[in-house]
Amino acid sequence: MATNSESRGWTRSELWDRFRTIRRRITATLPALSREQVAYVLISPFFIIFGIFLLFPVVYTVYLSFFEYQGIGDGTLFFIDLGPIFVQVPEIADLQFIGFGNYSRMLGDGLFWQAMFNTTYILVIQVPIMIGLALALAIALNAAFLRAKGVFRTAIALPVSANIVAYSTIFVILFNETGFINYLLATIGVEPIEWLRSEFWARKTIVTAVTWRWTGYNMIILLAGLQTIPQQLYEAAEIDGANRWQKFRYVTLPQLRPVLLFVVVLSTIGTFKLFAEPYVITGGGPTNATITIVQYIYREAFVGSPNLGYASALTVVFVAIVSVISIAQIKLGGDE
Amino acid sequence: MRKQRQRDAVWKFLTYSFVIVMTLGMMVPLYWMMVAATLPQEEFLQFPPRLYPGTAFFDNLAVLHEETDFLISIWNSVFIAVVYTVLSVLLCSMAGFAFAKYEFRFKEPIFYTILATLILPIQLLVIPLFLMMSQIGWTDTFRAIIIPWLANPIGIFLMRQNMKSIPDALLESARMDGATEFQIFYRIALPAMRSSVAALAIILFLFQWDLFLYPLVILEDSANYTIPVALSGLEESRRVNFDQIMVASSLAIIPMAILFLILQKQFVSGILAGSLKE
Numbered sequence: 001m002a003t004n005s006e007s008r009g010w011t012r013s014e015l016w017d018r019f020r021t022i023r024r025r026i027t028a029t030l031p032a033l034s035r036e037q038v039a040y041v042l043i044s045p046f047f048i049i050f051g052i053f054l055l056f057p058v059v060y061t062v063y064l065s066f067f068e069y070q071g072i073g074d075g076t077l078f079f080i081d082l083g084p085i086f087v088q089v090p091e092i093a094d095l096q097f098i099g100f101g102n103y104s105r106m107l108g109d110g111l112f113w114q115a116m117f118n119t120t121y122i123l124v125i126q127v128p129i130m131i132g133l134a135l136a137l138a139i140a141l142n143a144a145f146l147r148a149k150g151v152f153r154t155a156i157a158l159p160v161s162a163n164i165v166a167y168s169t170i171f172v173i174l175f176n177e178t179g180f181i182n183y184l185l186a187t188i189g190v191e192p193i194e195w196l197r198s199e200f201w202a203r204k205t206i207v208t209a210v211t212w213r214w215t216g217y218n219m220i221i222l223l224a225g226l227q228t229i230p231q232q233l234y235e236a237a238e239i240d241g242a243n244r245w246q247k248f249r250y251v252t253l254p255q256l257r258p259v260l261l262f263v264v265v266l267s268t269i270g271t272f273k274l275f276a277e278p279y280v281i282t283g284g285g286p287t288n289a290t291i292t293i294v295q296y297i298y299r300e301a302f303v304g305s306p307n308l309g310y311a312s313a314l315t316v317v318f319v320a321i322v323s324v325i326s327i328a329q330i331k332l333g334g335d336e
Numbered sequence: 337m338r339k340q341r342q343r344d345a346v347w348k349f350l351t352y353s354f355v356i357v358m359t360l361g362m363m364v365p366l367y368w369m370m371v372a373a374t375l376p377q378e379e380f381l382q383f384p385p386r387l388y389p390g391t392a393f394f395d396n397l398a399v400l401h402e403e404t405d406f407l408i409s410i411w412n413s414v415f416i417a418v419v420y421t422v423l424s425v426l427l428c429s430m431a432g433f434a435f436a437k438y439e440f441r442f443k444e445p446i447f448y449t450i451l452a453t454l455i456l457p458i459q460l461l462v463i464p465l466f467l468m469m470s471q472i473g474w475t476d477t478f479r480a481i482i483i484p485w486l487a488n489p490i491g492i493f494l495m496r497q498n499m500k501s502i503p504d505a506l507l508e509s510a511r512m513d514g515a516t517e518f519q520i521f522y523r524i525a526l527p528a529m530r531s532s533v534a535a536l537a538i539i540l541f542l543f544q545w546d547l548f549l550y551p552l553v554i555l556e557d558s559a560n561y562t563i564p565v566a567l568s569g570l571e572e573s574r575r576v577n578f579d580q581i582m583v584a585s586s587l588a589i590i591p592m593a594i595l596f597l598i599l600q601k602q603f604v605s606g607i608l609a610g611s612l613k614e
Contacts (some may be wrong), residue, residue, distance in 0.1 A: 002441075002492070027516070036440045038438065042521070043435070044529055045427050045431075046492060047431070049483065050489075054461065054489075055453070058453070058460065058464075061464050072467070092464075092471055093471075112604070140354060145351075146351065154600060155362055161589075161609070162593070163588045163592065165563070166584075167585075167589065169584075170368065170369045173372060174368055191521055217607060224608050258361035275459070276548045276549070297463075298549060301553075302466075315460050
């Protein structure tokens with residue numbers, strides 16, 4: 001750019017001036033807009049993309065779940081013919097209506113139930129461990145006596161920046177049979193464990209990996225929550241002779257409740273959506289012991305023959321469960 | 337009194353031990369990645385493993401570059417994430433500004449429709465988006481990766497919340513001075529929102545940087561792969577070994593980690609801003 005402008009003998013400020021003049025001319029030709037019209041202009045780019053790529057696909061997924069996918073569409077959905085302007089919108093897919101067929105197929109689909117079980121199993125172990133660690137770390141880092149807080153906080157939060165697939169590949173070699181973890185175990189006299197080949201340990205490997213990646217993230221949110229608790233509450237509790245546990249139980253926990261609830265909901269949904277970690281670390285194995293719901297949806301839709309209708313039905317069920325979980329958690333934690 | 341002091345000392349010791357053990361736990365995988373990336377194949381496979389860095393990093397890098405398109409993937413990921421972030425920040429703040437400072441018909445229903453989609457997991461969209469992209473011939477293109485996610489509900493929500501705090505009097509006085517509505521947006525509203533824009537930019541950048549399932553479905557040619565897609569294929573391709581895969585992981589993780597160290601404050605406010613969505 002710079003060499004180009006110099007060769008024509010333009011200085012930067014001259015170019016800038018020219019640009020301003022042109023802009024002013026364009027602005028002058030634009031019709032004056034009312035404030036309401038300005039608002040529409042401001043929201044329309046967002047809303048058009050939102051409508052096409054978010055709202056429509058959501059509705060279309062539900063629609064698709066009642067059909068069997070036969071292939072990519074080759075017909076025309078509709079066209080607009082205005083003489084010089086001719087818009088043709090193609091049919092998206094070649095579909096055959098099967099009613100609730102996809103949903104009833106799910107009931108007898110062993111692999112679907114296996115995926116549900118795996119996801120729930122990982123969730124029930126992983127979320128409490130992670131939230132517990134994150135809360136303990138947040139409380140420790142909030143303690144007045146702790147030195148070098150910044151260093152600890154940075155180190156523990158660092159995994160937040162790690163790319164999902166990149167860190168998963170690290171866990172593959174860490175938990176390899178001849179990997180570092182088995183080496184550590186050997187130094188304390190424990191036999192090597194087949195982390196990735198045994199059903200039991202493969203799930204634990206996934207749990208460890210996810211916990212490594214997200215503990216710092218949750219700690220940051222909890223720490224911010226802790227810092228909003230008024231110091232006077234602790235002082236008042238101390239005057240009443242409360243010990244450490246009582247201060248935690250009767251001041252910290254109730255005060256932190258909304259933040260804690262938020263973190264639990266977020267983590268539950270996050271783990272429920274698990275895909276990259278099992279995909280990379282275990283490939284869903286051994287014998288489908290770690291295949292998750294999203295991974296199963298991916299397989300049905302994009303591996304082998306594309307069962308897009310069935311995969312859409314799975315997606316609808318998956319989203320329904322996610323919504324129910326978050327609403328239930330908010331309801332349960334909200335009262336009192 | 338003495339008993340109390342002893343108890344405090346024990347508590348301090350336990351707290352320090354816990355924090356130090358956790359810190360080491362967080363560092364081990366990253367350290368191990370860097371060690372593995374610098375080891376030649378024969379040392380990588382030996383047991384017990386070598387625990388300190390070797391000198392084969394550049395040899396491994398050369399093999400990785402020769403055998404795969406991974407270095408191109410880094411460029412692809414950076415390009416996609418930067419373009420996405422800039423465009424999406426612009427779209428979200430424009431719309432957020434309109435929702436915060438203007439009155440128009442259907443304002444509330446439109447806003448709540450957008451808000452309702454916040455709870456939807458994005459995996460939901462992969463199947464219909466794949467079909468749409470196939471039909472309009474966008475598969476295997478960057479625009480298919482960038483455009484669908486530009487309208488980010490978290491973005492519009494954040495910008496609306498924050499732009500509400502801009503005093504109306506400020507906008508009014510700018511109007512008196514003859515500023516057009518668009519000038520008010522980019523001369524007054526955007527600069528006033530600098531810290532929110534930074535936080536949003538980080539949320540959006542990380543969102544796109546970590547996007548995996550969708551590009552895995554959309555991208556076909558390995559020259560177009562983003563980092564996560566390229567990495568996930570390395571192991572299966574069997575063209576490179578684990579030490580070279582660790583070079584690739586290092587290249588994916590270390591620049592972001594450095595960025596995190598430099599922009600830690602913005603990262604944290606990004607995480608907190610993202611968490612405010614409930």
